[in-house]
Amino acid sequence: MRMRRKGELPEKLCPVCKRSFAWRRKWARVWDEVRYCSERCRQSKRNGRQKSVARNSAALSR
Incomplete structure (x- = not known):
């Protein structure tokens, strides 16, 4: 893969x-x-804790 700027990455x-x-x-x-951005998201999807992670990430982004 050729060198790319961070903004050009998929x-x-x-x-x-x-x-x-x-x-x-x-x-x-x-x-x-x-499919997932992190190990934490991958594990929470598998364990059915999707809503709690989404709420926590929304609270952190404010």
Whole structure:
């Protein structure tokens, strides 16, 4: 992959916290499979605690 500026990197939207996250080098081979912005969001989706994480992230963004 050629060098790009941070603003030019591909982005996705996390289905749990609704925040956008950008491509990372460690995800280069699996970018199509990446769905969550963090391990915390991935675990909360699996455990059914989606609403509490979304509320907490909304409170933090204010």
